[in-house]
Amino acid sequence: MTFDVRARRVDAHGSEAACKSAHLVLDTDLAGRVDAFNPAELLMAALAACMIKGIERVTPILHFRLQGVEVRIHGVRQDVPPRMEEIRYEILVDTDESESRLELLHENVQKYGTVFNTVSPGTRLHGQLRRA
Known part of the structure; x- marks a missing residue:
């Protein structure tokens, strides 16, 4: 691809x-x-889109029911050398699924996201997926 x-x-x-x-x-x-969007915001938007697309990809496979998804991302840039030092995210899912199913969905987002897996080795990338 x-x-x-x-x-x-x-x-x-x-x-x-x-x-x-x-x-x-x-x-x-x-x-x-x-x-x-500036370049850093584009990177964070790409990460958010990756997370949402990953959720769209796995929900039919997992038979996961949801009504909506929102991703909130906060990035911290360091000056020397210039780079994104830390990115924190919160994925809000409007669903009635159990907590264990939410954890499974989060694991899939972290494991199979192209942008997620590109960004995570060079940036402190952490967050949570929770019920909206």
Whole structure:
């Protein structure tokens, strides 16, 4: 499986990324932008999307019933060297499933997520999955 993304500088205030038929405005302005994701926020959004997609993938296999999912992520950046030092997450699942089934779902998110498994070796990545 391969993936392709194109990104280009629009001007000194921003850039854009494209993939398939989708386009994203990127915050590449040194002063920052409130209407676009900066690179660290994009990383965290990718992690959140990975978690949600993983849940979508395993719920039919596990016969896990849910009504909704929300992921909250908080990242801490260190300056020297610049990197994400820590990422904490909370996955909120709207479900009537048992606590043991919630733990099983969380294990699957941690074990089979492509972005999760890419980020976790180089960052303190920890969190919880709980009932909404």
